[in-house]
Amino acid sequence: MPRAKKVDVELEMLTAPAVVDEPLQANKEEDEIPSTLCDPPAKPKKKATEKQLEAMRLGREKRDEQIRLRKEAMEQEKTIQKKLLEDKIIKKAISIKKKEIKKSLMLDEISDDETPIEEIKSSIKAKPAPAPQQQAKATQQQVKTQTQAKAPVQPQPAPKAIEIKKPTFYFV
Numbered sequence: 001m002p003r004a005k006k007v008d009v010e011l012e013m014l015t016a017p018a019v020v021d022e023p024l025q026a027n028k029e030e031d032e033i034p035s036t037l038c039d040p041p042a043k044p045k046k047k048a049t050e051k052q053l054e055a056m057r058l059g060r061e062k063r064d065e066q067i068r069l070r071k072e073a074m075e076q077e078k079t080i081q082k083k084l085l086e087d088k089i090i091k092k093a094i095s096i097k098k099k100e101i102k103k104s105l106m107l108d109e110i111s112d113d114e115t116p117i118e119e120i121k122s123s124i125k126a127k128p129a130p131a132p133q134q135q136a137k138a139t140q141q142q143v144k145t146q147t148q149a150k151a152p153v154q155p156q157p158a159p160k161a162i163e164i165k166k167p168t169f170y171f172v
Contacts (some may be wrong), residue, residue, distance in 0.1 A: 085172060096167045103164065 048056070 082172075089169065089171065093167070093169060100164070100167075
């Protein structure tokens with residue numbers, strides 16, 4: 001189409017009155033949205049049958065029962081452990097008390113030496129002070145002679161160093 005004719009056609013289209021008969025709506029083809037862009041329609045949920053509902057209820061009851069049984073078993077285990085610990089602590093406390101009583105009885109059994117202090121002082125002054133090595137030998141000889149002299153009387157065993165410690169108890 002030559003240029004002059006093309007311009008005439010465009011001018012005619014612009015100046016011509018619009019046809020009012022046609023509605024200003026778009027075609028149906030343009031209005032539709034492709035189905036790939038839309039969400040699929042939501043399907044209604046299936047309702048559970050009576051048997052299914054009953055099975056779910058029984059399952060929940062069974063689960064709750066198992067949870068309860070596990071809790072009870074844990075509580076029983078804790079009480080048993082606590083009881084065993086208390087028994088062990090009591091046994092230890094009793095043994096400590098027995099040891100303390102034995103120590104006090106040993107102290108009570110040791111007789112007080114009734115020799116006057118003046119006699120001991122005079123015997124120490126009468127003898128000259130020997131050298132340290134000789135002194136140790138002399139004390140050993142004195143001990144032997146004293147034990148031989150007191151043979152009829154049973155000598156008391158010398159008590160070991162006694163340390164009295166306060167017992168500590170930890171209750172949990």
